[in-house]
Amino acid sequence: MGIRVCGISKRFGDFLAVDDVSFEVKTGELIALLGPSGSGKSTILRIIAGLEVPDKGEIYLRKTQVTSLTTQKRRVGFVFQHYALFKHMTVEKNIAFGLEVRKADGSFIRKKVAELIDLVKLQGYEKHYPDQLSGGQRQRVALARALATEPAVLLLDEPFGALDAKVRGNLAQWLREFHNQLQITSIFVTHDQEEAIEIADKIVVINRGRVEQMGNAREVYENPDSKFVASFIGRVNVLDAVAGDGRVVIKDTPYAVGNPDAAAMKDGDVVLLIRPEDVGILSGPHPYAIPVEVRRIHYRGSHYEVDCLVGSAFLRLIQSKNGFDSLELSEGKKISLVFNSYRVFEAQEGHAEVRAKLKELGYIE
């Protein structure tokens, strides 16, 4: 076991930032704390590092209870969101800092710094100051500095948050490879679900200071436990529907969607969440065919996205270029759809909220 977080809570004034959060990270794992901004994920990371004291709960690092230990004694590596490099020190000095304050031997420090400079590929930048480096380079200095003291765990707070999209993708990939090479137990905080899916072994979804779900990327993406997870992870369509008589019927239409688990469902208003890639276009008859009208077609380079009108709601689907060409889709054309996969949630709890969130993210109109 690398890191164990047991029932931690933290309140700032009236605001409950972290609410009874527990999870475990196995030794050598890389996990993502994923959630929107203000969800408490950074606070959790700071509590693990000892920069924040929890009101309740315990933290274990490598089987040792560290809750009452100071930051200095926890020996964690921490990469800050804006790197927090020491501006008045060169790259070399920044990396050596942790070893120098621990009074390590001079020749050992020099050797270690040279090693880390090689590792993060910053040869030739030893004497540069942080101001003279690009964002990606600063990020790597921050990482090397955090690793210099050979911490048991590495914590990264929005490690790519301050970088532009392209550098971000490269660096995320690089971090994954880097982690495979070092096998150091790591947690990184992000609000970017693609980043989490791309590089984490496991994802812990955080919302309003609570753990909504944890699992590997595929579990979280394909079997979301809650509407929040479903809507936060990946893109999703939201349709109002009515459940009854073992069927789920889309609101304002007579069309039912296939329902493998009707018995488990309560009758009444429900919400369907369907990922765009789970919507299929039918070429023949089907028991759950849904006739729709194509309203808008978006060209996206590698694929097309098609908005269709179902009853009074819009539904977005994804078509590959080839599929799109063979179907001869055009705006106004009537086609039939089927939902290959979807999730049903009760409508009452937080529906408006999910809608607002999706609207904000641009997934629905």
Added chain:
Amino acid sequence: MQTEILLKTRGARSMGRMLLTACVIGWFLLLILFPVFGVVKEAFQGGIGAFVSNLKEASAVRSFLLTFWITLGTVVLNTVFGTILAVTLAKQRFRGKLIMEGLVDLPFAVSPVVAGFMFILLFGPNGWIGSWFEAGGIKIVYAFPGMLLATLFVTFPFVAREIIPVLKEFGLQQEEAAYVLGASRWQTFWKVTLPSIKWGLVYGITLTTARSIGEFGAVLVVSGSIINRTQTATLFIHQEFTDFNYSGAFSAAVVLALISFGILVFMQKVYGGKRRS
């Protein structure tokens, strides 16, 4: 055609510019150069020998020494306490912090003469605290401690005011980064916080020094201006002047001006160095 117009506008512009430059130079002459010239001329009226002998006078030497000790004490004490105060105000949250931040500036708002009277009220032989010290045989007002206190009060805001904004902008992250890397609070202060507020501190110290050397009003009230005993350089100049000993007054004034000028040059150098790095 084109070039002609260009020349014309350039001509007009350079006319305006020349006028502006002339104004600036005139103003500079009137306000700075002429007075300085007057002081220097007056100081050397009796030649270099008279200038030197004026300065060698025992009361002159003593007054400069006293200014030196007061300045040294003020700079040391206000640098240490100003830094502690700034760190407290910039980093800690506590009740009454806003009021305290406002009060830091009080010495700027209070006239030095009024400040001097405040100290006499408090530390004078019949004052609340002064009478207590007097009983123990320690003189505060009309003596060195009182003059140091008055100068400390007048220069109190400089160091704190210069470094509070720097500290606020500096934020907490670099310090937190140091803690995570294992640095104690003390190590963090010396290796991370202090280097980043260095320039603000240097500026604050310079202002404190300049003000301590030049302070007149507060020190005049508190010291009683006793010749050879509680007379600083500025008080000495004032004394000589009122005694119609102009050459003595101006000789000391030239030295004081040279010291101030030296501080200014030092500041410029330091700031130039900062820009280069």
